[in-house]
Amino acid sequence: MAQRFEEFAAGLSYEDVPEAMRALLRVSFVDTMGVAAIGATTEMSQIARKSTLRLFGAGSAGAARMLMDGREVSPVGAAMAGGFTVDSVDAHDGTTPNKGHVGSAVFPALLAVADAMRAEGRAITGAEFMLWLAIGYEISTRAGKAQHATCPDYHTSGSWTAVGVAVAVARMLGASGEQMRHAAGIGEYHGPRSQMMRCIDFPTMVRDGVGWGAPTGVTAAYLALDGFTGAPALTCESEDAAPFWAGLGSDWMALADTHYKKYPCCRWAHPSMDAAVALMEENGLHHSDVARVEIRTFHYATRLAGHRPKSMDELAYSIAFPVATMIVRGGFGAAEMDAAVLDDADIIRISEATELIDDDEMTARSVAKRWAAVTLETKDGRRFAAEPRSARGDVDAPLSAEEMSGKYHMFADPVLGRARAEEIKALGARFDTLDAKGFAELLDLVLAAPQA
Template identity: 60%
Template sequence: MLMQDFAASLSYKALPEDVLKVLRRSLLDSLGVAAIGSQTEMARIGTKTARMMFGATSASAARCLFDGNVASFAGAAMAGAMTIDSIDAHDGTSPCKGHAGSAIFPALLALADERSMTGQDFATYLALAYEISYRAGLTQHDICADYHTSGAWTAVGVAAMTARVIGCNPMQIHEAAGIGEYHGPRSQMMRCIDHPTMVRDGVGWGAPTGITAGFLALNGFTGAPALTCQGPHWQGLGETWKLVSDTHYKPYPCCRWAHPSIDAAADLMSKHKITHHQVSSVEIKTFHNATRLAGHHPKTADEFAYSIAFPVACMIVRGQIGPAELAAETLRDPEILRISNATQLIDDPHLTQISEGKRWAQVSLRLRDGRICESPPRSPRGDVDMPLTDAEISQKFHLFADPILGVKNAEILETLCTDFDQLDAPDLQSLLELVLSKPQI
C-alpha cells in the first residue's frame, strides 16, 4: 500500500489491539514527561519564542502544552515538542535511533484544540503518524550518510497526519509528506551528543514543519515525492506495525544509550548488596556512539541528559534517577561526582557490532577492598523483550505529573488516558483541558 493511501484510508476499526495498547501507554507516558518538562528553562524559552514568532491568527489558534497561552498551530506544536523534548524520558524507537511521540503528540494536540474529535479519531491519527514516522526514519538511516535527529523523519509523519486531519486527499497527503521531508530539520544528532544543548532531538522544528507542510499541501503547494516514503521498509504497510515492534519506554530521564549501563549498575548494587561508599571506580564497556556521550561532570540539564558516567553514578549513589536527580544541585553532589569522575568508558567493538536496533553495555564495579563485580552484557529495560509493566508506566507518570498537576488532576488525566480511544468528543475535550491549561495545584 502507498503511504498516501494508508494515511487517507486508515480507520479506527483497522487498528489492532496491540497498536491501541502502545498508543494508550505512549499518551500517558508522554503527558507525564510533558508535565515535568513544562517547568524547564527549555520549555519556557521555547514557548515564549513560539508565541512571539508564530502567534495565533483567526484561522489558526491553539493553546500551548501545559501553558494555556495561545499560538498558531505550528507555534503550539513547536512549544509542545520542546516541552516534551526538554526531559529525555519520552518513548522512543531504537531501530530509528530516536523518538516520534515527542513530535506527534504536541502536533495533534494543537490541531485537536480547535476542532471536534472523538477518541477514535485521535487514535487513528496517532497510529498513522507513528507508523509513517518510523518507516520514514528507518529509510532515512539507510539512505543518508549522516545521523539526523528525529525531527527530520517525524516531520514526514506529522505532515501526513496533519494533511489527513484537515481533509486532504491522497495526492495532497503525498505532497505534504514530500514538503515535510524537504523542509524538515536535517540536524546532526552526533553534534548534540558531542556538544549537548537545548537543540536536543530536533523535534522542536520537526513538529511545526510537519504541520506547516500539511497546510501548504492543502493550499496547492507541491513537494512530492518524499524519498523516505519508498523502499523496503514500506513493505507490509497496513498489515504489520513497526509501532508495536519498535516502541520502547524509558525508566530514566536521560539518553537511551545510557540505560543498559544504568540497569547493569543497579543490578550489581542489589545483587552484591553494595553501598556507594564501597565503590572505588567504574568501568563501562559499550558501543561506540555511546562512548561519545558527555558526562563525567555535567554543568547543565542538557549535558546530564546526554551522558552515561554521571547518571550511572546517580544510580550507584541514590538508587534512582528521577525528578530529584534533575535538580541543579544534583550536578554538584560530591559523592556522585567522585564516582562519575572515576568512571571509564570503553569503546567495545563487539557491543558496537550488536547494537543495531538495540543498545548494549557491560559494567564492572571495582570496590575499595579490591573486589571486582562484573555484570554480563545487557540491553535496557523498556524494550519489547523486557517491557515496563503498566504499573511501572503509571508510577513513572505520577512521579513526574503529581508535583505539577496535583494528585487529583493527575489521577483524572490517567483515567482519561487509559482508554482514551473510547472517549466521546466532550470527554476528549476534558483531556485537552487538563493538558492545554496552565497547571493549577
C-alpha cells in the same frame, strides 16, 4: 504491490488499527503527558514558550493552546512549543532501530491541530485522534528507517517525524491522497536535517530536533492543503526506501519498535544504569566502597562523555554521571531533574572515576537493542562484573504497569496535582473511547497551565 503511504493514510479507519496498536498508543498518551508535565517546568520549555508567544500568534487556522500552558498561539507555534516541552526531559517513548523518538513530535503536533480544529467548532472524538496518531506513528517509523538506511549522516528525530506529522495532519485536515504526497514531500524537504551526534558531543537545548520537526510537519500539511507542491518524499517514494514500506497496512512497524524509558536520560545509558545498581544491591555495596567503574558499551554511547555535566542538557546526554547517580542514590528520577544534583560531591567522585570503553562486541550487538557491560572495583581491590545487558522497556522486556504508573505520577503529580494527574491518566488510558465532549475535556486537562 505494497500499499502506497498516501493510500494507507487516506483510507485507514479506526477499525483498521489493531487493538495491540491502540493499546500501545494509550500507554504512550499517558506516558507522554507525564513527561510533558515535568517538561513544562524546565528552562528549555519556558524559553521555547516565551519565544512562541513572541513569534507565532494565532491566525485564521484557529487558536491552539500550548501544551501544559494554556496560552493561545497558532497550531504551528503550539506544535513547536509542545515539541520542545516534551523533548526537554529525555523520558518519552522511542524506537531503537531509528535511534530516536516518534511521540515527542507526533503528540504535540496533533494535539495542537486538534485544539485549533476545536476552536473552529469541529467536534473531535477520541477514536479520530487514535486514528491520526496511528498514522503519525507508522509513517514516522518507516520514514525514519528509510532515512537512516539511505542518508550518510545520523539525523535527529525531527527530520523524519516531520514527514509523519505532515501526513497525519493532512489527514486531520481532510486532504486528498495527492495532497498527502505533497505534504510528506514538503515536510521532508524542509525538515530539520540536524546531526544528532553534534548534540551528543556538545549538549544544548537543540536536543532531538522535534521542536522544529513537529511545526515543520504541521506547516507542510497546511501548505499542501492550499496547493503548495513538494512531492515526492524520497523517504517514502524512492526505490531505495521501498523495502521499508513493504507490508504497510498489515504489519505495524511502530508496534514492533516502540519502547518506553524507565529513566529521564538518554536510553543509551540505561543498560549501564541497571547493571550498576544491580551490582550494588547484589553485593551489599555502599557508594563509599566504590573506587572506579568500567563501562563497556557501543561506539555511539561512548560519545556520551559528560563525566561532570554543567547543565541539565549535558546530564541528559551522559552515561558516567547517571550511572554514578544510580550507585550513590539507588535511582534516577524526578529528584535528579533538579540542577542541585550536578553539585553532589559523591556522584561527581564516582562519575570522574568511570571509564567508558568502546567495545566492538557491544557495538555489534547494539542494532535492535542497546547493550553494555559494567564492572565495579572497590577500594579494597575487589572487582564485581555484570553480564552484558540491554535496556529494559522493549517489547520483549517491557516495563511493568506498576513501573509505568509510578513513572507517570512521579513526573505529573508535583506539577499538576494528584487529582488532575489521576484524571488525565484515567481518561488517557481509554482516550479512544471518548466521545467529542469527553475528548474535549481531556484536551482541556493536558493543555491547561500547571497548578499554581
